[in-house]
Amino acid sequence: MSAMQRSSGASHEKLGRREKILLTHIFFICQKIRIFHLDDLKTYLNLNGHIFPGIAPSADILLDKRELKKFRMALYRLKNRDYLKVCREIDGINLNLTKARSYLYEVTEKGFEAARQAAREVLEKEIVEKAVRRFTLRGVKWATIDEIMEEMWELSKDMGLFASRKEFEEYWTKHKVAIILNNIGLEKTRRRIRGKIFRGYILAVNR
Known part of the structure; x- marks a missing residue:
């Protein structure tokens, strides 16, 4: 492993398969704006799941509620590692008083670099x-x-x-x-x- 991989790759070395797959999706949907809606991630996962290792075609993902639950838990783990945070404000609108707060996430700088590294690997x-x-x-x-x-x-x-x-x-x-x-x-x-x-x-x- 190179010095670059040891230094920049350490942040996601211990991540599980689902976390890496989620980070890969997040990397591509957050290229321009590092904010995404939970539904955007679910849609991207369903549409593109067939190209990622260990992920069944979209129909199977939609039918397998247990697998979707595991991905949701993986998303929470990414949040707990400070790769993601709940988006509290967008376009000057305070989201604390809206239901949207529960579904909008912002990718941190640490999270985006981890997503880039996960995408390379996946x-x-x-x-x-x-x-x-x-x-x-x-x-x-x-x-x-x-x-x-x-x-x-x-x-x-x-x-x-x-x-x-x-x-x-x-x-x-x-x-x-x-x-x-x-x-x-x-x-x-x-x-x-x-x-x-x-x-x-x-x-x-x-x-």
């Missing part, structure tokens, strides 16, 4: 797969790990997962990427290009 496999898919959509059938990581950087930058290229390079090592490429079934081969031998991956995988 979406690791997704980022690698999307990078590979970008090549295959262009008709590219072989790429080096450096080329794959460049696509991963572009994806991560677009999603706001890293504040800088330096952060990205500290988080993603070639070894880490290689493990995921192996896990998704890509074959590693060598190719001679302009007289030099390069190691890379065959990208023609049925998905």
Whole structure:
């Protein structure tokens, strides 16, 4: 683990699976305004649950009240860790006298950084797969790990997962990427290009 991961990642190291999934959702729905309604989070979870590990399709989430209750408890735990706080005022309106106070949450600075870090972790496999898919959509059938990581950087930058290229390079090592490429079934081969031998991956995988 790098120094960056030890320092900035410590805030969510002990979080459970559901807390990390919630933080990932919160990261994406609070990109511009760090205030969200409880219904926004529930809707986002229901619509996008199928892309996250351990989360069933939306219909199953809606039917499984026990699972929804577990996510609600995870939300309370995030609040208790000061990642979230009840929103008391919005647009100059005091919410203490309204029912809305119970449903509006504000993401703290600590919470938003924890959400960014959780999103990196939860979406690791997704980022690698999307990078590979970008090549295959262009008709590219072989790429080096450096080329794959460049696509991963572009994806991560677009999603706001890293504040800088330096952060990205500290988080993603070639070894880490290689493990995921192996896990998704890509074959590693060598190719001679302009007289030099390069190691890379065959990208023609049925998905």
